[in-house]
Amino acid sequence: MIEVASLLKKEGIPGDLFTHRIFSQEVNYEANSFQGYKKEEREGYGLRAINPEGKLGFYAFNRLLNPQEAVEKALEVSQLGDRVDFSIPTYPSTWEWEDFVDPRVENLDAQEMIELGDYILSRIRKECPQALVDVVISAGREEKSLLNHHEEELKFARTFFGVGVSANQTREGDILEVYAERSWGSRDIDVEGLVQEIVSKLEFSQRVADLNSGKYPVVFTPSGSLVLLIALFYGLNGKNWVFGRSPLEDKEGKVIFSSLFSLEEIQEPWALGSCPFDDEGIMTRAQKYLINKGKVESAFWDLWSAAKKGIKPTGNGFRGSYRDLPEPGFSSLRVKNGLRDSSTLIGELEEGLIVDSVLGLGQSNVASGYFSCNVHLGFYVKGGEIQGRVKDVMISGNTYQALFNLKEISRDSRWIGGRILLPYLLVEPIEVNK
């Protein structure tokens, strides 16, 4: 595909070609039995070109075209495109990064994946014989590259490995489902921790506890914390700032959250999402605060949005697939942890709720920060002890208010989706309806 870059160079057309290649394998189990094996190999190309009038064109394809055809299609589109204020980046000539490829993941075969699946299944079945267990194990390698009209190239590859387990227990009038996952760039995921998480969630769920509607302190587990972060991701999106749609756009430099709350983008090599450059060739920073001790420090800026705002891009232009143009997004994130263990936080709860997962995430007004969700898995706590699982309970509130009302953050954290490192968050009060 270097021919496309050469052609751009020859014709004097600024542009870049994004290539995305993925090889992935998966085994899955349904209701305690092996179901099947899947594999997938795909690659695709997205070509951006800026015509002499400064207008942007884009053409996406996944079969080999002749370079002439691809460039012509992108230029055809550019005639109707937006006049853009950015230029296609040049790339550094020295490579200071390495690929994050774990050969134990790359060379994994179906048999090894089945052995692991069988092991996980037998461990959970031994502890909870009544549960129906689904397991999905996936592994693979992805490669991203960019080629620009200077014939410069950037390339990065990583492996990914993930295990997701859900356990179901059905009785007349009550269907319980619990879920846990671990994902990482290398083979080193905590399988024992995953098994333990499923087992203890099932154990704590055996009793259904009753509680009254009202305002309660709530401990959001790492996966439950997403309830509070979804609206924040919307608010930190640079494009939403440009279009006047984010409540944060005039809050830069202001303290609007609890001083306990810090959110940063980090490059943790084996975390999924971490990368030396974003999907438009801008170098990512090793560490960057978005929120520092409650103060809004920065947002996610891709080339397009940064140019509209008249600032430098932050290496946050990411593409959903080769078929998409870059949008503001993030690599890996971390919410800064606190000093005491989550078990202490829960042990000190006089009366309250633990929220581990919800239904309806992101399905209310994310722009204003409002959330209202059905608690999918949550526990009622009294006198510091878990009394049982709650059912048919809703929590609601506003993200911006809740993160201002943050009371404590736990010392222990966990990676969610291998990409966001989250501690337990204690917020008070949260409205609970039943």
Added chain:
Amino acid sequence: MMEVLEELIRLPRKGEYMEIRLENIFSTTIRVQNGVVERIRVGTDEGGYIRLLAPRGSWWFESFQRWDDLKDKVEKAIAGASLLPKSNIEVVRRAPVRDEHKVTLPDDFRFKSLEDKTSLLLLYDQVLRETSPFLVSSLVEYRDEFRQIYLANSDGSLIYLEEPDISVSFVATARKEDNIEIYRNGVAGKAGFELVKNQETLAQEIGQRAVLLLEAPSFSGGVYDVILDPVLAGVFIHEAFGHLSESDTLYRNEELKRIMAKGKRVSSSVLNVFDDGSLDNLRGSSPYDDEGIPTGRTYLIKDGHLDGRLHSRETAFLMHEEVTGNARTINYRFPPIVRMTNTAIEAGEASREDLFSDIERGLYAVEYIGGNTALELFTFSAAYGYLIEKGKIKELVKDVVLSGNLFQTLDKIDAVADDFRWTEVGGCGKGGQIGLPTPTGSPHIRLREVLVGGSHND
């Protein structure tokens, strides 16, 4: 291509079941934001899969992009599948089908210029933005897609399908200081360019609705008698009962099978629910599902009793029931799984006014933002709502999210109106396959004592 496929499906000789799908997707997406043509994406996506099940074996699935080396891929699949663990998976077999469905569109979007498409969007964007000074942001997105699909399987079936899909969606963001409201709506269908033309009034309504929401109070949480409009009622039945009717959620769960036994009373007697993939020209329709089974109508609930459920070849075999034509995939990257097609609550006999008349204080919930289900629990969020007082529609309210439970909520439907209509916009996600068109239909329905989220205004 048919000749090639004809040869390939004869390759497995040990009683395997094999499917081959080849697919070509041509698509155009144009997005205009605040008067700027922010992006135009034109693309082609070509690929396919081979899915194979050896006798007493388990599934082998391979997705690929290039259509060459197909013979080699089939041979590898046969060899690969033979090494997988044994299981009790088997599939229903059928007589071979040879069919070809070509589509003629009134105003074929494939022959429209990018310029025609873009100028229409710029016009809508202008109409939308001009509705109010409080509209800080407008977004108009156009998408068209034309698919050519070849399906071949071990029954000896060879099917060629063409599937068009077109939509235009509008998102309006209104703002007064930190109060930001988003309202979205649009049109979608298996249609030509004619569907997206003349939508100025819709664009205007969307702008006005976003601005109205700025002044609306949040609905206070609690338990209310609720009337759902046809759009939200459709989402409700999709989440509340549709997903549990997909047999892959229960075919290996004996206890759930008992709960979902045929003939069992599952709701009040006013409720009739069906799924029908054979209806003319809806977005969930197709003459065949992705396993090459003809689509048709399946009643899920008849007069309040569980009447049927949705099947793939695999779930029908294991449950000793008839296949229903509900195995669907979003594209060649994924295997077909059990999905809804077009799902609906049948019209009742009450008038819309009857439903409101005896509600002392309640909620009229309208349109939707989304819905979610986890077996017995489900939520569905309305785009907006109105307070009902003494049978009358009163003030506009926002932030309306409703929750329900399989074992209680269906029984609380006590009235179904006669004003049935379909909603085609939106899509469904399951097992990583997101955005499958699953239209829903319903008239207005009334539910007693529904849990609604939100703060108490005290």
